[in-house]
Amino acid sequence: MDFSTLSINQLRQGLLDKKFTAVEIVNFFLDKIKRIDPQIKAFITITDEIALNKAKLLDEKISKGELIGKLAGSIMAVKDIFLTKDIETTASSQVLKGYIPKYSSTVYQKLIDQDAIIIGKTNTDPFAFGGSTENSGYFTTKNPWDQTRIPGGSSGGSAAAQTAGLCTFALGTDTGGSIRLPASLCGVSGLKPTYGLNSRYGITAMASSFDCPGVFANSAEDLAILTKITAGRDSHDATSINQTIPDYSKLLENTTISGLKIGLPKEYFTDDIDPEVKNSVLTAAKEFEKRGAKLIEISLPSTNLGIAVYYVLVPSEISANMARYDGIRFGQSDISSPDIISYYMKTRGKFMEAEIKRRIMIGTYALSSGYYDAYYTKAAKVRTLIKKEFTDVLSQVDVILAPVSSTTAWKIGEKANDPLKMYLVDAYTVCINVAGVPSVAIPCGFDSKNLPIGFQLIGNFFEESKILSIAHQFQKITNHHLQKPKL
Amino acid sequence: MSSPKISMSDLEHIAKLARIELTETEKTIFLPQLESVIQYFDVLNKINTDNIEPTFRVNDQSNIFHQDEIKESISVTDALSGAGRTKDNYFVVTATIKK
Numbered sequence: 250m251d252f253s254t255l256s257i258n259q260l261r262q263g264l265l266d267k268k269f270t271a272v273e274i275v276n277f278f279l280d281k282i283k284r285i286d287p288q289i290k291a292f293i294t295i296t297d298e299i300a301l302n303k304a305k306l307l308d309e310k311i312s313k314g315e316l317i318g319k320l321a322g323s324i325m326a327v328k329d330i331f332l333t334k335d336i337e338t339t340a341s342s343q344v345l346k347g348y349i350p351k352y353s354s355t356v357y358q359k360l361i362d363q364d365a366i367i368i369g370k371t372n373t374d375p376f377a378f379g380g381s382t383e384n385s386g387y388f389t390t391k392n393p394w395d396q397t398r399i400p401g402g403s404s405g406g407s408a409a410a411q412t413a414g415l416c417t418f419a420l421g422t423d424t425g426g427s428i429r430l431p432a433s434l435c436g437v438s439g440l441k442p443t444y445g446l447n448s449r450y451g452i453t454a455m456a457s458s459f460d461c462p463g464v465f466a467n468s469a470e471d472l473a474i475l476t477k478i479t480a481g482r483d484s485h486d487a488t489s490i491n492q493t494i495p496d497y498s499k500l501l502e503n504t505t506i507s508g509l510k511i512g513l514p515k516e517y518f519t520d521d522i523d524p525e526v527k528n529s530v531l532t533a534a535k536e537f538e539k540r541g542a543k544l545i546e547i548s549l550p551s552t553n554l555g556i557a558v559y560y561v562l563v564p565s566e567i568s569a570n571m572a573r574y575d576g577i578r579f580g581q582s583d584i585s586s587p588d589i590i591s592y593y594m595k596t597r598g599k600f601m602e603a604e605i606k607r608r609i610m611i612g613t614y615a616l617s618s619g620y621y622d623a624y625y626t627k628a629a630k631v632r633t634l635i636k637k638e639f640t641d642v643l644s645q646v647d648v649i650l651a652p653v654s655s656t657t658a659w660k661i662g663e664k665a666n667d668p669l670k671m672y673l674v675d676a677y678t679v680c681i682n683v684a685g686v687p688s689v690a691i692p693c694g695f696d697s698k699n700l701p702i703g704f705q706l707i708g709n710f711f712e713e714s715k716i717l718s719i720a721h722q723f724q725k726i727t728n729h730h731l732q733k734p735k736l
Numbered sequence: 737m738s739s740p741k742i743s744m745s746d747l748e749h750i751a752k753l754a755r756i757e758l759t760e761t762e763k764t765i766f767l768p769q770l771e772s773v774i775q776y777f778d779v780l781n782k783i784n785t786d787n788i789e790p791t792f793r794v795n796d797q798s799n800i801f802h803q804d805e806i807k808e809s810i811s812v813t814d815a816l817s818g819a820g821r822t823k824d825n826y827f828v829v830t831a832t833i834k835k
Contacts, residue, residue, distance in 0.1 A: 458794065561777055577821075578818060589830045595757050598756050606751075611770060
């Protein structure tokens with residue numbers, strides 16, 4: 250049986266009906282990883298022993314008739330910036346090589362509390378700094394649809410594992426597009442929730458006012474189940490929201506497509522976009538129109554400022570967060586220096602990958618005396634304008650529909666030596682993070698090279714139930730999300 | 737203001753502030769890269785932001801308080817388990833004061 254095509258509920262029900270065991274599920278995924286991952290390189294660490302032990306315990310629970318969690322039978326791949334107690338967490342950086350955390354991130358803990366089984370930790374750009382996994386301190390993950398191409402990033406390992414069928418669902422984070430971009434380039438579903446919906450506790454910090462943990466899955470239906478579990482107030486993260494979390498699964502049918510006002514932002518459909526991507530996304534929009542939705546051209550005039558705002562504010566927050574890294578309590582260090590300042594400089598100089606250094610330095614520059622107002626404060630003011638554009642538009646339309654990326658997956662190495670070129674790949678994703686609103690990315694077809702194309706549905710603050718419902722209804726009438734690469 | 741050109745000494749100053757030792761090769765690579773990114777920020781200067789308040793966080797929460805309760809935490813052994821150098825339940829740090 251191919252367990253990678255089963256949904257979360259099908260896996261759980263199959264266990265309860267004794268159609269298969271958790272050990273069989275784990276063995277299936279471990280065999281598949283063993284066969285496929287040496288080419289794809291989605292995983293940094295494979296937690297085979299832990300997975301098998303957890304599966305045995307779960308099978309015992311079932312045989313004794315004990316209650317099982319909502320994710321029993323589901324196999325989880327975890328981006329390596331989530332702290333996982335007693336499992337090496339490298340953040341895909343040499344800085345944290347060998348680091349075994351003694352506590353777990355909240356989101357991961359909530360998922361294993363529901364009996365999800367971790368199968369491994371996935372590759373990312375180091376500390377999630379990047380859009381292709383090429384910045385990883387270990388290796389580049391290959392796009393399973395074409396192994397000469399990048400999977401997108403930073404959560405590229407998770408997206409690649411998802412599309413290659415190496416897990417039931419995967420964890421990622423989206424600070425500027427790091428879930429939606431790889432979801433789109435790998436042809437899977439991914440949710441960037443509203444800022445604050447999921448706790449950031451226990452995840453290596455990138456930019457604290459932007460970071461959004463979230464999930465990849467085979468469908469919006471599975472995203473809904475997972476988000477109900479991960480969301481909510483966490484006393485360890487003061488920015489996590491304190492409100493009742495709706496049962497997203499029960500609300501999947503609640504949005505009526507007929508009469509739905511869908512905004513198409515003209516700034517996301519310019520000539521800068523690959524015509525094949527544009528056509529595919531517009532065809533998806535027309536699927537809704539056929540069922541009675543109204544397509545309305547809207548404008549988000551500050552879209553072209555998103556990258557500049559993002560790459561001032563995010564590196565500024567990175568420089569503040571990464572300033573705390575000293576290699577004393579954990580991680581790698583160079584103790585050859587006799588004095589503390591050169592100890593810091595050598596430790597950070599020796600182990601941080603180039604992209605970490607670049608971002609810390611951009612942030613240090615933007616926050617330095619004399620430049621602070623010109624860069625940081627200015628960008629924070631433009632952030633206000635971008636946020637207002639989204640909330641204004643979303644008071645006139647029900648949802649915004651837009652492409653995720655202007656192109657499909659590009660060749661490994663194509664943009665690796667030009668940081669600005671790489672930063673610009675996030676042009677259609679960063680504004681959503683600048684504003685803080687939720688967005689779900691789902692597949693909508695393929696280009697002539699058979700590379701996946703995705704689109705995003707953007708809602709107002711805390712409208713996850715609405716965007717997941719619209720995504721789900723699209724997936725009921727199409728089968729793009731069911732396509733898998735031949736491996 | 738338009739973005740100034742970054743000199744090699746500016747780059748060295750930034751690296752020092754950021755506590756990152758750079759090799760000569762790294763400096764040569766980073767200088768034009770940082771310059772192109774910082775020049776790209778110029779686009780923001782064309783925007784009128786008079787009377788606009790900056791946004792530092794997107795949700796409107798502020799002053800989140802909680803009771804100052806003593807809760808179970810990780811053990812000393814666990815807290816020290818990731819450290820390269822420890823002695824008598826302490827972290828060992830390179831000398832911070834000159835003899």
